[in-house]
Amino acid sequence: MATIKDVAREADVSIATVSRIMNNRGAISDKTRKKVYEAMERLHYQPNEMARALQKNKSNIIGLVVPKIDYAFFSRLTDAVEESCHNFGYKLMICKSDENEEREKELVSMLQANQVDGILLCSRLGDTQIYSENMLPLISIDREVEGFSSVTSDNYSGGMKAARELFEAGSRYPLILGTEIPEYMYMDQRYRGFFEECEKKGMKCTELRIKQQNLSQDELVFEFLRVMEKNPGIDGMFMTGDIIAAKIVCHKKIRETGILERMPYIGYDGLEISQLLDITTVSQPIYEIGECAVELLIKKISGKLVQERSILPVRLIERESTLKFKQKKDSEIK
Amino acid sequence: MATIKDVAREADVSIATVSRIMNNRGAISDKTRKKVYEAMERLHYQPNEMARALQKNKSNIIGLVVPKIDYAFFSRLTDAVEESCHNFGYKLMICKSDENEEREKELVSMLQANQVDGILLCSRLGDTQIYSENMLPLISIDREVEGFSSVTSDNYSGGMKAARELFEAGSRYPLILGTEIPEYMYMDQRYRGFFEECEKKGMKCTELRIKQQNLSQDELVFEFLRVMEKNPGIDGMFMTGDIIAAKIVCHKKIRETGILERMPYIGYDGLEISQLLDITTVSQPIYEIGECAVELLIKKISGKLVQERSILPVRLIERESTLKFKQKKDSEIK
DNA sequence: CTGAAAGCGCTAACAT
DNA sequence: ATGTTAGCGCTTTCAG
Numbered sequence: 082m083a084t085i086k087d088v089a090r091e092a093d094v095s096i097a098t099v100s101r102i103m104n105n106r107g108a109i110s111d112k113t114r115k116k117v118y119e120a121m122e123r124l125h126y127q128p129n130e131m132a133r134a135l136q137k138n139k140s141n142i143i144g145l146v147v148p149k150i151d152y153a154f155f156s157r158l159t160d161a162v163e164e165s166c167h168n169f170g171y172k173l174m175i176c177k178s179d180e181n182e183e184r185e186k187e188l189v190s191m192l193q194a195n196q197v198d199g200i201l202l203c204s205r206l207g208d209t210q211i212y213s214e215n216m217l218p219l220i221s222i223d224r225e226v227e228g229f230s231s232v233t234s235d236n237y238s239g240g241m242k243a244a245r246e247l248f249e250a251g252s253r254y255p256l257i258l259g260t261e262i263p264e265y266m267y268m269d270q271r272y273r274g275f276f277e278e279c280e281k282k283g284m285k286c287t288e289l290r291i292k293q294q295n296l297s298q299d300e301l302v303f304e305f306l307r308v309m310e311k312n313p314g315i316d317g318m319f320m321t322g323d324i325i326a327a328k329i330v331c332h333k334k335i336r337e338t339g340i341l342e343r344m345p346y347i348g349y350d351g352l353e354i355s356q357l358l359d360i361t362t363v364s365q366p367i368y369e370i371g372e373c374a375v376e377l378l379i380k381k382i383s384g385k386l387v388q389e390r391s392i393l394p395v396r397l398i399e400r401e402s403t404l405k406f407k408q409k410k411d412s413e414i415k
Numbered sequence: 416m417a418t419i420k421d422v423a424r425e426a427d428v429s430i431a432t433v434s435r436i437m438n439n440r441g442a443i444s445d446k447t448r449k450k451v452y453e454a455m456e457r458l459h460y461q462p463n464e465m466a467r468a469l470q471k472n473k474s475n476i477i478g479l480v481v482p483k484i485d486y487a488f489f490s491r492l493t494d495a496v497e498e499s500c501h502n503f504g505y506k507l508m509i510c511k512s513d514e515n516e517e518r519e520k521e522l523v524s525m526l527q528a529n530q531v532d533g534i535l536l537c538s539r540l541g542d543t544q545i546y547s548e549n550m551l552p553l554i555s556i557d558r559e560v561e562g563f564s565s566v567t568s569d570n571y572s573g574g575m576k577a578a579r580e581l582f583e584a585g586s587r588y589p590l591i592l593g594t595e596i597p598e599y600m601y602m603d604q605r606y607r608g609f610f611e612e613c614e615k616k617g618m619k620c621t622e623l624r625i626k627q628q629n630l631s632q633d634e635l636v637f638e639f640l641r642v643m644e645k646n647p648g649i650d651g652m653f654m655t656g657d658i659i660a661a662k663i664v665c666h667k668k669i670r671e672t673g674i675l676e677r678m679p680y681i682g683y684d685g686l687e688i689s690q691l692l693d694i695t696t697v698s699q700p701i702y703e704i705g706e707c708a709v710e711l712l713i714k715k716i717s718g719k720l721v722q723e724r725s726i727l728p729v730r731l732i733e734r735e736s737t738l739k740f741k742q743k744k745d746s747e748i749k
Numbered sequence: 750c751t752g753a754a755a756g757c758g759c760t761a762a763c764a765t
Numbered sequence: 766a767t768g769t770t771a772g773c774g775c776t777t778t779c780a781g
Contacts, residue, residue: 085759094767095767095768095769096768097767097768100761104760107766110766128759129757130528131757132469134759135759135773135774136772137759149494151487151491153485156493164513173510174508174509175497175507176506190461194462195464298691331691354688354691429752429753430752430774430775432752435751435777438776441750447751462775466773466776467776470775472757
């Protein structure tokens, strides 16, 4: 690979001149400029971005840490983040923690050692104290990390919307089906919002929480059917993620029971699969979450003060899984 | 951030000694080593990987270029690639070309300028000649790029398996439904394999190719229904991707026609959604494709010679969508 | 066993 | 308008 020296020699100027031309600094005669450009062409010169980064103490690289890349939520988020980075002239170094706490910590310090200008973190750490000593710009997504700004969507309101929709579809004894989730995740608010709205509406709800690990479809379905049997009064269902909703809705055993025909149900996230399956869902603006996180991080990198919390709105997407019950109600009224 | 100089001063040794200790080079007295380690601790020292990379002319970064990150195939691939990179001590810089030819080219040279040690490329370029001048190690995934090694799965055999499965499920006039795809993609072999096996079995097939852009579910379904109407003899279907299969299988209008109950169908890729929907599919070893590509790239980076083409096996996963017809046939025989 | 010094490719004063 | 030089943080001869 040709270096700045090679170009300088080829164009018969000093390296400073070449550098000035690359960076559009200071005054350069047209003749010299032309000579240098030609030399660059001839040598297929590309400036070494690492050397530049070293010298300017700025890499224009952003690090992203997610638990998994191939979970629909995170792949969408990653896509959004890369798009925004690209728009702002940043490169993206991606890492997955694989939901492993040790690995997550290592990744953050690895990114630091690699001189990324800032980090976007979807942490799964119990205690995020450790990051507080860290002075590098960092934005947390979907949870609080003490001392850093965070971006998320309005989980509380999302939970409320879900409850209200079920209510309107006639449900009074809904089931809420989701994973066990630590309180420090903003997602926990999704449950709170749901519960509180239920209370307000006088709905009484049953709760089924499964461990993240037990997500095998069959086990999930088994647990679900057990709960349904125990609580025959259940007349609606809020599943706190579209993936889990898809697993329930698609399962043969469940279809055979006909349960789903008899009650409204609703998912969460707004993933493509909810559309395919025609499931009402609370849609998170995943793309905008990624965009917002990148923008905040870049602001922070350039030394500006940024908002401590950014909460983006969610919206309900009504589909068959609740609509048919609302219509039934409407026509009953008539 | 503390530098090697700070550590040297703190430990009262030369920077050379610190460097030697970091790299486990040469002989160091226990006393000195201890002193230096303690100084590192105290200063929270982390070596600057950019500086190291500059000096060693090796960044330990791999670049990955994909058309989209949030398409299930590519998010799974990206996950696999990051996992392998991590295992080999490499970092991953990810870029999406957004299916844009210009952007793809820019990304490749951007990665080069950033001193990645090698590139993994899922190209969508009509003419990949341009890369041939490029001397940086590069592995192509799912298509040929002249002058570089490629990794893919056995599309031809996958197409054959699909045809054979439909045949065994009783189909004689199958429809093949897929996107328009340039010949230079290995995926084209999927069609060839299917056609040739059909011929061998004496099946006669109808073809419906939609433009990548027209993937709106409704349009797709409209086209599909039109073809079915025109060709009432169709008695089986091969959809060349699981996503498109899901779009067909889930669509209300199609469900209502009952078409799907009357004939076997099969998807391709082995994505999670095919399992949820109980669709027989030809499963690609996406994870292994990623792994293999990384391994080859690293071999290449270390100057070794690597195989020009790696073709990984695919396997048929039988599910309800064909099984129920095979069983019917079986029982008819009895 | 340890240190001094050159150099990786580049930028940014400081000269001229 | 252009060149000289120091230095970014590190590794690696070469001396001692």
